[in-house]
Amino acid sequence: MIEIYLLVIAMLAAAIVAIEIKDLLASAVSMGIVGFSVAIMFILVQAPDLAIVQIVVEILTVVFFAATILRTTHTDTTIQKGIQREGIFPVIAFFIFGTLVTVLAIYALKDLPRFGMPIMKVAEHYIVHGLNQTGATNIVAAIILDYRGYDTFGEAVVLFTSVLGVLTILRVKGRK
Amino acid sequence: MSQRLSYWILCLGLWLILTWTFYWGSLVIGIVLSLLATIIFGGYFSYHPIKILQPHRLLWFLIYIPVFGWLCLKANLDVAYRVIHPERPLKPGIVKIKTRLKTDLGRTMLANSITMTPGTMSVDIDDDILYIHWIWMRDTDLEKATKDIAGPFEKYLLKIFE
Amino acid sequence: MKGMSVIVKTISRILAGFIFLYGSYIILHGHLTPGGGFAGGVIIAASFILLVLSFGAAEIKEKSSYTFSSIFESLGGLMFLILALLGLFAGTFFFTNIISKGAPLKLLSAGIIPLANIAIGMKVGAGLLSIFLALAASHYIMKE
Amino acid sequence: MIPFIGCILLIVIGLYGIITKRNLIKIAIGFCMVEYGVNLLFAFIGFKKDALAPIITSPNSPLNFVDPIPQALVLTAIVIGLGTTAVMLSLIIRIYQKYKTLDINEIRKLKG
Structure with a gap:
């Protein structure tokens, strides 16, 4: 349990560094630290599938960010000391929205089951009958590819659309 | 063609280690996948298969591992001594050395061995010239520096990879 | 983007195939062990990305790699759709597991899940x- | 309860980046933070004490598993997140090519 608390603290610290630091490359690397601590926490809450995907996807995310930063610029020129006149409105907006989100989230968290004691009504059926009905011993694979195949299909469509979007945005000139 | 054969053997060995079984379905899939990996990536691989089959190279490699461990230990103690010593006897700098190894794999192994021993680090490589960052520049002369840094590794690597 | 030094090239030459094989292992054992199509697919992409990064973008034939990746992406989507429609053709529902399940805990089991x-x-x-x-x-x- | 609050705090930090930062890459990083927070919250909700990962290792083993459904939902969400991040980054590259800056205030002034 204690290791989850420590990792949460490390993750929050790295997140603040990633938002606040001036060098954009260092910012991307700090975001990588956040992602890797998320991956370690996935292992600690017994989700190895998620941990594998998170680690690999995190590496690719940092590579994509690095490619973008090499294409554009290295330093964040918008950071300056003190609060300017034009910078005060976003801060007020953040305070309003941040407190709103926090209060509402904590209010909603009261309805959730306590940490470590989930309600598993549907999952019980999948766990007990999963091996007989699908033949897969990895219950997560059985759910994403058999019980909830539609979900995965929609995901494939979204990924296809995003690839299409990237190639369309970045192409040199339109076809005549 | 022969390079691809050696790469195929390596890939199949990796598959057997990963699955750790001789179940026929898994074996057939492993052979097909190794072929696929060889077709896609094998063209970049350049190590002659005859060299894998010669047993004395493997023997020299087995000898090289403890030798490397001993050199690494000595370098560790040396760096620790320099850190603890009150006067900090450091004279860092970058020196040039010349290697006798011809193959890419041998040069890579030499550069990695130099990097993994504490105190020396290979910075760049240009054909047979290596640029080494050294924590205690004993000599800046090319011949002497080569003898000091690369000498102990090169003896064995020449026998393994050439 | 230029390529890197000979050390990086040599190591990535050897490792790219191994990474590809590991990704395939993750995909094919997705119904038995942690992993599956998502993780393995990203690992396979990483093996090609390693080659592009170490040899430099000038080395690869860019046009043909685009063509190859688009062909494979369309093939994957089509294969998934056909697997889903197989259940419909067999007279049951979309996404029915109609191929025989096989013995549990073996590589060749679980019907359409490995294919998907x-x-x-x-x-x-x-x-x-x-x-x-x-x-x-x-x-x-x-x-x- | 405390791990849940950690996730909420990560989401709020991401929100802070999105709202107050003026650099486009920082805004993209803020979106990534929000995504991580949501994924982690889902995985934490499914956690069960002293239970194993949902993988059957032998036919007669006891079925004391954590909740697999949040894991299955998050698995697709992670990859979709990478896709949306890539679209965001390509838009950033195009904006930089056109305006030669990443500052959104400058871009607003230069528009038109």
């Missing part, structure tokens, strides 16, 4: 590879 994993892996890997080529490879985007 392969389809997902092809789709994810090829899609992410083409995203990477578009973001990082030089000729396609801009002539500065």
Whole structure:
């Protein structure tokens, strides 16, 4: 349990560094630290599938960010000391929205089951009958590819659309 | 063609280690996948298969591992001594050395061995010239520096990879 | 983007195939062990990305790699759709597992799940590879 | 309860980046933070004490597993997140090519 608390603290610290630091490359690397601590926490809450995907996807995310930063610029020129006149409105907006989100989230968290004691009504059926009905011993694979195949299909469509979007945005000139 | 054969053997060995079984379905899939990996990536691989089959190279490699461990230990103690010593006897700098190894794999192994021993680090490589960052520049002369840094590794690597 | 030194090239030459094999292992054992199409597909994409990064974008034939990755992505999507429609053709529902389940805990079991994993892996890997080529490879985007 | 609050705090930090930062890459990083927070919250909700990962290792083993459904939902969400991040980054590259800056205030002034 204690290791989850420590990792949460490390993750929050790295997140603040990633938002606040001036060098954009260092910012991307700090975001990588956040992602890797998320991956370690996935292992600690017994989700190895998620941990594998998170680690690999995190590496690719940092590579994509690095490619973008090499294409554009290295330093964040918008950071300056003190609060300017034009910078005060976003801060007020953040305070309003941040407190709103926090209060509402904590209010909603009261309805959730306590940490470590989930309600598993549907999952019980999948766990007990999963091996007989699908033949897969990895219950997560059985759910994403058999019980909830539609979900995965929609995901494939979204990924296809995003690839299409990237190639369309970045192409040199339109076809005549 | 022969390079691809050696790469195929390596890939199949990796598959057997990963699955750790001789179940026929898994074996057939492993052979097909190794072929696929060889077709896609094998063209970049350049190590002659005859060299894998010669047993004395493997023997020299087995000898090289403890030798490397001993050199690494000595370098560790040396760096620790320099850190603890009150006067900090450091004279860092970058020196040039010349290697006798011809193959890419041998040069890579030499550069990695130099990097993994504490105190020396290979910075760049240009054909047979290596640029080494050294924590205690004993000599800046090319011949002497080569003898000091690369000498102990090169003896064995020449026998393994050439 | 130029290539890196001979050390990086030599190591990545050896490792790229191994990474590809490991990704395939993750995909094919997705119904038995942690992993599956998503993770394995990204790992396979990573093996090609390693080659592009170490040899430089000038070395690869950019046009043909785009064609290859688009073909593989479409193939993956098509394979997944056909697997889903198989249940409909057999007289039951969309996404029915109609192939025999086989013995549990063996590689060749679980009906369409390994095949669907392969389809997902092809789709994810090829899609992410083409995203990477578009973001990082030089000729396609801009002539500065 | 405390791990849940950690996730909420990560989401709020991401929100802070999105709202107050003026650099486009920082805004993209803020979106990534929000995504991580949501994924982690889902995985934490499914956690069960002293239970194993949902993988059957032998036919007669006891079925004391954590909740697999949040894991299955998050698995697709992670890869979709990478896709949306890639679209965001390509838009950033195009904006930089056109305006030669990443500052959104400058871009607003230069528009038109």
